[in-house]
Amino acid sequence: MTLTWLGRIALYVAFLGAAGGAVSQLVALRAKRPARALWWAILALAGIFAAIVVMQYALITHNFSLAYVAQNNATFTPLLYSITGMWSALEGSLLLWALLLAALTVGVISYYRRSSSDEVVGWATAVLFSIGAFFTFLMMGPADPFLHNPAHVLQGAGPNALLQDNPLVAVHPPLLYAGFVGFTVPFAFAIAMLITGRVQDRWPLEQRRWTVLAWGALSLGIILGAWWSYQVLGWGGFWGWDPVENAALLPWLTATAYIHSVIVQDRRGLFRVWNLSLAIATFALTVLGTFFTRSGVLQSVHSFSSSTLGPLLIGLFFFTVALGVVLLAWRGDSLRSPVGVDHPLSREGLFVANNILFVGFAIVVLLGTVFPLLYEAVNGTQVSVGTPYFASIAAPLSVVLLALMAIAPLVSWRTVDAGVLWSRLRVTAWSAVGVVALLVAFGVRHLSVLGAAFLATCAAGAALRTLRGALVAAKRRGSVLSAVRAPSTGGMIVHLGIVILAVGIVVSTSYTTRSEVTLAEGQSTVVDGQYVSFSHFNEVKDALESSLQLEVRVDGHALVPAVTTYNGRSSTVGTPAIDSNLLRDVYVTFDADGASGAASGAQVQSNLSARQVVLGVTVEPLLAWLWIGGLVVGLGSAVSFLRRRHNDEAA
């Protein structure tokens, strides 16, 4: 019982810190004097940190007096997966969320401590405290991670099989949560700006800094999630338009729109109300995403949260959006900028197109995700909305976005001059035609690949041209390194990353080949140009798992596809094996064997002899470039954080 009460006391302290902080901020704002926000924030952080120490202690020492540990840990669970077990299920994942939020609150307060008397900072801090109090409250009541386990058990269930066979479980959820939690800051400041009516001066670009950090973390988190799915799920794909994947994508889309349109606000003072709405919408979508997802465990939308948590999270979502709408209605008219967009093909005009596309796509994805629920409520039967629907909209959208990436960095603000634009585009345009001609000469006929190559070259060309311009200007100023802080450097690096990503996706999906080969021990064959040989079986039985492994060689490299059963929860998963290089990925799965009699869980085919196996071999060209592109995107967002304001040229 001691652990339960230690953990609960820590949570009460955290709640005291967050709620006390919120109240003291509101009181101070009324009395127009500064509050001692930092102390409350540190109290909240200390409480959460102590709660996490208790939980980690229980997980690492396999203390089953906590029900959560009994459900997500076993005595033979390795150290890494004991630690990550904290976010393997709902209650513990809230601890991670609350920790990041409390740490962020401390960070924001100390970053702005010199402006603590500023009303905007005051209101933003109050909002941050309130949200922290809400999530801590969830853990004090309906989602208690420290529930005592009344049964005296000697062994726990262990984590879900899919959460203990790949070390990416240690980075994907924290990065994702860092992104989601990070969006609380622009939201808090948007509310503060609306309440105080102060939208001008330095706040928009400041908020962009915080948003870019969160966006970068979320992008990396999503890419790593895709990489993780690719490595473990067995079908060679990396994105299934699953409701939970969509839930993470929605705030990413609106945040991308926000990052772009706030540049226009900084430059020309436009889109003030729109940007505030985007900041509020992004945070609301993260709450909606939590509602859909329920925890770090990826399940389909069919596994809803417990009956009390769902309505609470929807309540927060509703409150957030309602508050935003009411504030916007109250202040919106007085905040509108006096100028407008001069020409649809100017830089501002293209940013408008960018925003409509991203926000429009977010609405479409939300509709597609919620649609099965709607259908079932109306017609009573189930329906699926999957890849064909989303891909048929995402494909033309990506074409337009790549085209925008190719033109927008080269277009001037306010005006359009066809001659100037063409002179900037000319070299890239001819290179693009050259690339397409080269591909056609090499026999490529897929229209999607040719189109992607063309647009990718154009978009890369625009990005490289802008980067070169920044470098030239920096050299003239005498400091090459200052190019890093130029306004568009980070963004152009991100664009390059996206281009690499796009090429990887288009080529791998257009040229993927799948085959099934039946091999006996010692046999080898050639599949789609890859030399595959199967040497022997390998049975592994230890405290953690029992698995049937195959020793396979692809193009000389050893691979071990297997089917593994983890003891404890006793769930069985297939573990694929991948041979990856810059040119192609070969993805091998253990599909069936001829009933060797072991409890393997691989499918059994009655027409095979006992020493034969069926291997699934998928060859995907250029797939590795997807992950490389993702890394470049992450790098670009880090550089973007260092961006200086457009009129701080001397700084």
Added chain:
Amino acid sequence: MKVLRSFRLWCVALVAVLALALATAPATSTAAARIAHLETLVKCPACEDISVAVSNATSAVAVRHEITQKVHEGKSDNEILTSLEDAYGPSILLSPSTSGIGSLLWAGPLCVLVVILVIGVRLARRRR
């Protein structure tokens, strides 16, 4: 004017290359291509989200055989999808039919397109 001429030259080059690619492209509506396309539209019955094209579950293999057989029998794509829907229920299709409430799924993107056009036209009209 020199600008315009150089742009026109580039357009000609682009069109020429694309025409060459299209002209020498292999015939696309082979039976194998149709089967592969249909397989991406049908959900594996025993799985959550993936199509029969990528799943190796026995029920997915069975559905793949059905599709192949029906294509060789000469049925059209629509007939095949409808017959699968009748046999297994609407949840077998990964993209719901557009009748009834399904039309909402396509109304959404259409609305976004309309919004883009309207805003574009308004911006173009407003410019000085």
Added chain:
Amino acid sequence: MKRTILVASLAALVVIVAFSIFLGTRQPVTDATDAPSPLLGKSAPAILGHELGGGSFSLRRELGHVVVVNFWASWCEPCVQEAPNLSTLAWRERNDNVVVIGVVFDDPVSAAQAFATHYGSLYASVLDPGGAIANNYGVTSPPTTFVIDTKGKVEATLLGAASLSQLVGTVKRVQG
């Protein structure tokens, strides 16, 4: 302009209220999914084998009964939740021409025996060495339940742990 903003805000608020209420009232799905199986409407593949406690079972002998076939394994967590429901179903419907039979999926005999003893099943289970029966029924992950009508045709397939009400409801539907 002010009025447009107010009207737009009101409309947005109405949409958000409706959306939130709709999502907030969705029930968590605890039942098994009615899976679209290739076997629906076709004759059920043969089930022939030794039962766990001794004795033998043949599906053909059960023509004229409604047969509920449940594929389970001792290592499958949802099977643990479902076992009591199947036992209750077997007991309730024993005089109603309904037979419940389990099929052991990919499990060593000792583990399956221990599971069946622990949960005190009121229905027998057939061993499936080599997984031939599972293969014929296209079962890739337990628990999967098939309901076969009196003429030997598969009339319902449930993927996942089924609740008692769902089982009873499905059996009633198949009985006609």
